Amino acid sequence: MFNRSSGILMHITSLPNKQGIGTFGKEAYDFVDFLKKSGQSYWQLLPIGPTGYGDSPYQSLSTFAGNILLIDLEVLKEKGLLTEEDFSGRDFGNQTDVVDFTKVNNEKTALLRLAYSRAEKSYKREMDTFVEEHKSWLIDYTLFMALKHDNDLRSWQEWPKALRTRQADAIEAAKVQHESEMKFWTFVQYIFFKQWHELKVYANKNGVEMIGDIPIYVAEDSSDVWSNPELFLLDEDNRPVCVSGCPPDAFSATGQLWGNPIYNWDLMDQQGYKWWIERIRATYELFDVVRIDHFRGFESYWSIPGGAETAVNGEWVKGPEMKLFDAIKEELGELKVIAEDLGFLTQEVADFKDASGYPGMKVLEFAFDSKEESDYLPHNYETNCFVYTGTHDNDTVQGWFINTDQGDIDKAIDYLKLTKEEGYHWGFIRGAWSSVGVVAVAQMQDFLGLDDKARMNIPSTIGGNWEWRMAPGQLTDELAKKIYDMTKLYGRLC
Template sequence: MRRAGVLLHPTALPGVPVCGSFGAEAHRWLDLLADHGIKAWQLLPLAPPDALGSPYSSPSSFALNAWLLDPELLVAEGLLEPADLRELPQGGDPGRLDLVRADQRAEQLGGALLRRYPHWEPVQRERFASWRDQQRAWLVDHCRFWVLRRRFHAQPWWQWPQALACRQRSALRAFDAEAHQPLLQEALVQWQLQEQWQLLLDHARQRGIQVIGDVPFYVAHDSADVWSHRPLFSAAADGSLSQQSGVPPDYFSATGQLWGTPVYRWPLHRLTRFRWWIRRLQRQLSLVDLLRLDHFRALESAWCVPGGDRTAERGSWRPSPGASLLRRLSRRYRGQQLPLIAEDLGVITPAVEALRDRYGLPGMKILQFAFDGDPSNPYLPANYRGHNWCVYTGTHDNATCIGWWQQLSDEQRHQVEQLLGPVQAPGWQLLELALASEADWAVVPLQDLLHLGDEARFNTPGTCAGNWQWRLSCSVDQISGPLKGFGELAQRHQR
């Protein structure tokens, strides 16, 4: 049976000033999806974003984004008092996320949790202590990194005092003792984020909705992961990279794409039986039902560029032990289907397809990529047979369908209309094409359901300003009509 889903990141939810949260509007969102027969909610990574708001370049692969902490739930749990919320920053434009105020709001909520902590009921303190101990494999270094980052005014870890940058044990012990209170604050924030998210995840499961998460392939250079596990990455103690990530030159870029993150030292990952990778994936899979693995092709081989280069031209393909990693992960599922989706977009080799198919992972199809006049285009629905696919009208990196349609040439529009007929609502018409296909999943960004233009685009790759900030400016109840229409359309195409 096909599942229909909507792509919407929690930061874009309404109801709370500055940024969406895990609170009441998120729970109401789930109810609306379930009420209209929509069976999946797809997210972007839930990790803390970088300075530009991107969750794909996070300072932590294991932590949750403190912007999403809901203050009303903290009051309802007796962890804060209503008075603690009165001084929180308020938002300006309800349709845009405010990055600066979101940071301020998260910091003030964390400070309020710390102040109230001594007055909590013993049972609450015990629950926190138990969770903190269970998560210490990642939590200790995440909290250290976050507090140090704040202390040194967001300087990257390799510019910190050498003893801390190199993680000398005596320096870390002294820091732990001296920074006990801010470390406690960060741990409290992460605990409550997970508590609130778990309530939301439980609600989704009760309503029959699968939650689809997302995990980047690489981790940020300036991250708790690289700082605390540096030998696993191509980073030296001074922060320099011997190799960096990217993709080779192609039709779209004569110099390729240089991403600038460390690449993996796979021999050391093998020696540790992929312990860091397994912990990372298991952590993410504990938060969702299904996980999209971004840049899946790098599990077979990755484009590695010399660390000092400024373009990706001089890179080379290096093999990756993805088969060994997935085999080890699959043992933990005792023969069950791995709950992963392979982001296999772009130029994919037979070896990458073989790795994906060996583990029965769904691949991705994007309908906006289907119309180049080539009848063998792999994104055309007629060519989906023989595999389980997730088909999307577009993703967070694409223009909205209206923006896409407006940018097409007359010739390209003609190609689209040969398949769709006269185009009046491109998002809905592509969605119906997705639902009529052989794909097992059909997922649509909320912006396309709402017939929005590129003013609602979530991200434009290669640009630095204005991304990741779109929010739904009305309550979720006010979009019940389009969700109902989607559910009815999905039901008509059910097989």
Template sequence: MAVIKLMPKNNPRSAGVLMHISALPSRFGIGDLGPGAYKFVDFLAKSRQRYWQVLPLNPTKKETGYSPYSSNSSMAGNMMLISPESLFEQDLLNESDLNACMLPETGPVDFEKTEVMKQQILNKAYQLFKAKRNEKLVDEFNLFCRTEQDWLADFSVYTCIKQHFKGKEWFNWSEKFKLKDVQTIVKFEKGNQAEIEEIKWNQFIFYHQWYRLKEYANAKDIELIGDLPFYLDYDAVEVWAQRENFLLDKNGNRTEVAAVPPDYFNEKGQLWGMPVYNWEKMKEDDFKWWENRLKKNQQLYNLLRLDHFRAFSNYWQVAASKEDAVDGTWKPGAGAAFFKTMEKKLGKLPFIAEDLGEISADVEQLRKQFRLPGMKVLQFAFGEDLAGSVHIPHQFGSSNFIVYTGTHDNNTTLGWFKNETDANVKKRLSKYVGAEVNEKNINTILIGLCYASIAKIAIIPMQDILQLDETARMNIPGKATGNWAWRADKNFIKEETINWLKAETELYGR
């Protein structure tokens, strides 16, 4: 291959990979923060990538299909992503413990089995932590409890009460617990201190492992891009503990819920059902709740994608009594006042605006006002409106975008080409790139278009780099079960993949 002179160090163009932690291979049923994650960082560094984008790391649960976008906490970490091998390295598990909790290394995640196993293994690790009293770790745990007190206290009590009520949602607890009666909660805390402490310890271990991984990645010049879901699940600790921030009645019932209006794809819209924020109340203390949430995410990641960005400008809300999203109303979001306040409190805003779908001029104006990069998705670019599509590279207009072949909500590129394009789309694609596009070359062509574009960052899902079909899809929006379970094969990182990706990255000056 012809030699390409490398770009200078301050080159603004870069590339990265979208791959959720759960999708890494691991001997414990789900990708985790252990050896597989470190190997993935090494792969990114060798391939000249600069970014690793992950999906939200908050807890997931069966009732919402284990979706990372519908969590019961905006601050806590997902215990299923904790690595047993890292616990073993810290002398918190024995080898026999590891051998006893092994689950299939590849194949779809069995969330229910994995959740039970991780809970058991963490319980064993906690007992060893208490028995061994490693002073350094004890001090770190105590420091964690002090510094994270603002969210950890509520989360640990809420989780413990939830266990006491056999997993029931907080709005189905008995009255005094549901309405957070002070005396009832204080009495419960006193009687369940050991369990509450263990819940805090599980969170400590999650963050201990995450920050070690982040440090390792950053030392290799790999920056981490996180993902912030806009809404919280109704059964979330913050909705229970800080209900004044949400539109609820005095009994904790939702009065209005989040939704998306009817469109070309859904004639009745999408009724999401999450409680809507009480923006008037949040404004009174300068959006303190959001400040804390964003500060936490700034510690976790180098860049943060704001999911459903349009809702900061305006959002669709529907009365909680409705059965579909047709009879809703547009409401103004927190708008420029919110981002001005965050700029004052947090400094430069390291955010990416998820501005996909039907976007109005005021949403675009808000994104531009605060110089937030938007998103472009090439799978959306080849319809009849190709010439003027906002997703087609010749229409980008500025470099302040992240370009993707597809996102976690799209089919893989090969799956899309096989199952979601017709003869006309294929014809337009071939004409646009000046070559016949087929199943063998569609991935390299779309990745090449991403890399060749003026977008400052190009992010490619790992499934597209591996040229995987629809069986590797992460999520089908609107489908309640069977999502989020894809995992890469054990030896998915191959030397030829590294060499190819590195060569592409260098060729396009990224």
């Protein structure tokens, strides 16, 4: 389903502008123009759902809703919902190279509330239509957000029991009490989807497809779990019986404790995987291609007892495997999917991925272990794969050379024939672009030759992640031509 091509990985939040965070505004359209000029077929993003504690796009407050921080305020000003005076004295953060999520959230939410106060009546028809089209998740989400703000942003697990366990009388009373607040959250979702779809239409018209990203799990503190507790393995008090993670390995003696609730796969199977089908359907209303994070978890997943402090005492449990994806295919047809198959893989996982037919992932930074041969070396690639210099969870290429063992660095230099004249980061990009993998992708940071200060995320850490922003003026014609020439040289122009 993919032609030989290439793309750039950069999250919306990393775009430059004066609002403290990248948005769906002019700079996003400029980036599409840059992608077209540089011969790229794809713009790959991280999840664009509303973020909670830690600001991670992989721990969203909803798998269906959008992150309102990505709404462009300048567009609202052009439509008369905001004025120049409204921006006076606003503090979105004083650094242009990182996002100050606290300041951005405070200021943008206040301005969006102001815009809503001026738009409530004039946008009523559009909002009514929007509610009708998205009512399967929107009503629960807007009530969830209203209650979250009414409870000082605490997790729903800390709300009064009647609300936490969704007692019918309490829920109906809450809808009446918070009707106005629910309308605000409806308005900002309407604006989010409107701005996003306009950007996507522009990208598609210019030959650029959008690659989205969904985590296999949803966050415990999400409207998804709160409004559908039966779909997760929770006890009678709606506390997780078991949670997600990864087992101990060479990188972590205690494994990784993610903490997401585990799905009630038996019930989902009985329901024909309806919830998952709707999740995937909603995702493809936003994106052309979707990367499914932790794809191996559909074959077997690491289940950790609820309340555990580490991932050590977990166990492997069989997942739904192809039954889920057969159900999705039957309902939605053939879809463009990237299977994130990184990490510990068994033969069963490899067979499952092959049965799906989806391309897996190869990460060049994983290739150069000087102690052993690696499947991530380009000469071992199959055609049906996406090749990355690194992902959002990896260091930048220049950072990799700063923080990696010298033996691995020497192997990379020898294998890729890297030279300082070319630039090591360009040598890595050349290694990905020249490979047989059907699609090659590099982070924007790697095209810019940035070091580890521009790293997007260090897994299993909180604080300092997801903040990097590109500086204004870095998308030059010279850079676009250099990317275009390499893309043409290795036959990736479409």
